[in-house]
Amino acid sequence: MGKTLFEKIWNKHRIKDLPDGSTLLYIDRHLVHEVTSPQAFEGIRLAGYTVRSPHLAVATMDHNVPTTEDRFSIEDPVSRSQVEALRKNCADFGIKLFDIGDDHQGIVHVIGPETGITLPGLTIVCGDSHTSTHGAFGALAFGIGTSEVEHVLVTQTLVQRKPSTIKVEFNGRLGPHIFSKDMVLKMIGIIGTAGGSGSVLEYCGEAVSALSMEARMTMCNMSIEGGARAGMIAPDDTTFSYISSRKRPYAPKGEALDRALAYWRTLPSDADAVFDRSITIDAARIAPQITWGTNPGMVIDIDQPIPEPGFAENYSRSDVENALAYMGLKPGTKMTDVPVDVVFIGSCTNSRIEDLRQAAAILKGRKKAEHVQLLVVPGSHQVRLQAEAEGLDKIFMAAGAQWRYAGCSMCLAMNPDQLQPQQRAASTSNRNFEGRQGKDGRTHLVSPEMAAAAAVNGKFVDIRQWKETS
Amino acid sequence: MKPFTTHTGIVATLNRANVDTDAIIPKQFLKSIKRTGYGPNAFFDWRYTLDGNPNPDFELNQQRFKDRSILVARNNFGCGSSREHAVWALVQDGYQVIIAPGKDMGEKSLPAFADIFRINAAKNGLLVVELSEDQVDEIFGFVERHSGLKATIDLVQQQIVLQVDPPQVFEFEVEPAIKEQLLKGLDDIAQTLRYETDIARFEENHDPLGP
Numbered sequence: 156m157g158k159t160l161f162e163k164i165w166n167k168h169r170i171k172d173l174p175d176g177s178t179l180l181y182i183d184r185h186l187v188h189e190v191t192s193p194q195a196f197e198g199i200r201l202a203g204y205t206v207r208s209p210h211l212a213v214a215t216m217d218h219n220v221p222t223t224e225d226r227f228s229i230e231d232p233v234s235r236s237q238v239e240a241l242r243k244n245c246a247d248f249g250i251k252l253f254d255i256g257d258d259h260q261g262i263v264h265v266i267g268p269e270t271g272i273t274l275p276g277l278t279i280v281c282g283d284s285h286t287s288t289h290g291a292f293g294a295l296a297f298g299i300g301t302s303e304v305e306h307v308l309v310t311q312t313l314v315q316r317k318p319s320t321i322k323v324e325f326n327g328r329l330g331p332h333i334f335s336k337d338m339v340l341k342m343i344g345i346i347g348t349a350g351g352s353g354s355v356l357e358y359c360g361e362a363v364s365a366l367s368m369e370a371r372m373t374m375c376n377m378s379i380e381g382g383a384r385a386g387m388i389a390p391d392d393t394t395f396s397y398i399s400s401r402k403r404p405y406a407p408k409g410e411a412l413d414r415a416l417a418y419w420r421t422l423p424s425d426a427d428a429v430f431d432r433s434i435t436i437d438a439a440r441i442a443p444q445i446t447w448g449t450n451p452g453m454v455i456d457i458d459q460p461i462p463e464p465g466f467a468e469n470y471s472r473s474d475v476e477n478a479l480a481y482m483g484l485k486p487g488t489k490m491t492d493v494p495v496d497v498v499f500i501g502s503c504t505n506s507r508i509e510d511l512r513q514a515a516a517i518l519k520g521r522k523k524a525e526h527v528q529l530l531v532v533p534g535s536h537q538v539r540l541q542a543e544a545e546g547l548d549k550i551f552m553a554a555g556a557q558w559r560y561a562g563c564s565m566c567l568a569m570n571p572d573q574l575q576p577q578q579r580a581a582s583t584s585n586r587n588f589e590g591r592q593g594k595d596g597r598t599h600l601v602s603p604e605m606a607a608a609a610a611v612n613g614k615f616v617d618i619r620q621w622k623e624t625s
Numbered sequence: 626m627k628p629f630t631t632h633t634g635i636v637a638t639l640n641r642a643n644v645d646t647d648a649i650i651p652k653q654f655l656k657s658i659k660r661t662g663y664g665p666n667a668f669f670d671w672r673y674t675l676d677g678n679p680n681p682d683f684e685l686n687q688q689r690f691k692d693r694s695i696l697v698a699r700n701n702f703g704c705g706s707s708r709e710h711a712v713w714a715l716v717q718d719g720y721q722v723i724i725a726p727g728k729d730m731g732e733k734s735l736p737a738f739a740d741i742f743r744i745n746a747a748k749n750g751l752l753v754v755e756l757s758e759d760q761v762d763e764i765f766g767f768v769e770r771h772s773g774l775k776a777t778i779d780l781v782q783q784q785i786v787l788q789v790d791p792p793q794v795f796e797f798e799v800e801p802a803i804k805e806q807l808l809k810g811l812d813d814i815a816q817t818l819r820y821e822t823d824i825a826r827f828e829e830n831h832d833p834l835g836p
């Protein structure tokens with residue numbers, strides 16, 4: 156019987172099956188950031204352990220860092236101590252760090268792929284649930300807690316229970332102005348926020364193959380929002396040409412690359428591979444998606460009304476009532492009638508150069524509505540430099556946007572970028588949980604085009620029939 | 626880690642599904658580099674009003690739940706961010722057991738707890754118990770009718786006993802690996818280091834960029 160992409164990688168990294176039914180799994184790459192690592196390093200020091208393979212770890216700071224010009228001086232003393240702790244831990248244990256001001260600093264899930272650290276066939280972990288992003292390359296990549304961060308640092312392994320596999324097939328082609336963000340939101344709306352629990356998703360089908368690497372990353376990024384441990388896409392020529400780009404300092408080159416390519420071509424799921432479950436979605440019928448509630452599964456097509464309590468798939472009456480009370484919305488409302496206060500274009504979901512190009516195409520020659528605050532935050536310093544080389548920064552600033560330095564920014568509001576209570580945001584990020592972008596802030600997840608158009612109109616729009624009305 | 630065998634305590638209920646880890650411990654408390662001090666900030670945004678006083682509308686602030694150590698919630702508890710701080714906050718706020726229902730979706734049932742949360746809980750000696758929706762509804766009913774309701778959770782027997790007359794018994798499943806880890810209070814890094822030779826042998830032969 157054939158094997159799935161997931162099984163091939165799992166088997167290759169299986170050190171030992173343990174008596175209790177779990178597996179000791181080898182980890183090829185460990186990404187580290189400032190928020191979930193300090194307690195792990197503290198644990199190592201207390202126990203007198205060492206870091207087994209410091210060269211397989213790489214670190215950056217992204218969550219806490221301010222994204223303004225003066226980002227080097229972090230005002231909040233607690234945030235600053237966390238950033239300083241990462242510096243010290245990396246220096247003490249010999250781990251490569253992309254510090255603030257480094258050319259490769261940025262959101263950990265943006266810089267991994269960009270530098271060539273993320274490659275097909277690898278096992279990749281990070282103390283961060285959106286590690287699923289890296290699965291876009293045909294790697295097995297998943298988020299872990301701080302105890303597991305410590306475990307990987309000390310042993311370069313993890314003890315894992317084998318997940319099941321779900322094949323998610325997108326047939327047909329996307330319509331104009333529909334993106335992988337809409338595909339993955341649509342899927343989460345169908346399976347619910349726990350639908351992928353205990354599973355690894357493999358995305359495939361015509362619409363997936365047609366996606367660029369960056370669009371694939373957006374899709375895999377949000378796998379965790381469907382409850383899955385990981386999302387994966389089989390590596391193909393799109394993947395290989397992305398990796399072979401000369402800009403990626405850590406990717407294999409020359410002969411090493413040729414050898415790797417020969418191996419990577421064997422990774423895609425065999426034709427007769429069996430998945431534990433599968434779902435099929437008609438890509439041609441996907442409309443622009445927008446969330447109306449307080450988790451990413453509370454999502455509708457932009458031209459549908461907000462559901463009545465008791466009529467939302469996967470949610471009980473009280474779930475919907477709680478969510479709408481928090482969001483300050485009524486059932487039956489059309490999202491295109493709802494005004495926005497803040498537009499955030501950024502996060503590890505949608506802050507790469509293609510995302511910024513899409514937003515810039517909408518904003519070019521236009522201005523944001525007066526009452527809207529518009530924030531554009533590139534995912535990495537490389538993305539920032541590239542955008543500036545293409546003149547996108549000028550378009551954003553002419554439209555009235557704030558053009559920022561790389562970081563997580565308003566995705567989780569752990570830094571100075573936050574929503575005020577009751578402010579409503581169109582956000583290209585991945586989570587609309589209560590308080591996620593600031594206490595009592597109201598988040599609606601959308602694609603970069605939808606976000607940019609909302610900034611111009613001052614309210615949500617259906618990007619397919621978008622006309623400027625302001 | 627302290628071994629967990631049995632625990633008796635007061636049961637509190639939180640009638641919400643999809644309680645995410647952002648809700649359990651909001652990001653402003655993730656700036657700490659310590660492992661302790663999170664307890665008073667568990668459920669912060671629900672628990673306190675804007676002026677910092679206990680929010681009287683938040684279920685868990687009720688006087689009858691003051692000394693609770695067992696929490697019963699709805700499905701998909703602990704979803705979202707991988708932050709282990711959520712587990713630290715719950716444990717440091719006095720919770721030793723969390724109970725939630727799996728969700729029956731016809732051919733498939735969805736688990737009560739999000740994957741990463743479940744793993745993080747085990748590493749911190751927090752027992753998470755999945756029951757059926759009906760059983761959890763029953764417990765909600767008992768808690769409503771019996772102020773200060775106590776329960777005993779026996780991990781060896783895999784039983785929850787509600788201390789009512791007559792006592793109500795619920796059996797539960799637990800992964801053997803997690804049961805053993807909790808019962809013995811094992812340190813999992815020390816456990817894995819027993820396989821040092823296997824790891825070293827694997828590393829010698831492992832080529833991450835080749836077959």
Ligand code: SF4
Pocket residue numbers: 217218262263264283285502503504562563566567584585
């Ligand atoms: S951008 Fe948001 S989701 Fe991504 S790593 Fe940063 S905080 Fe997490």
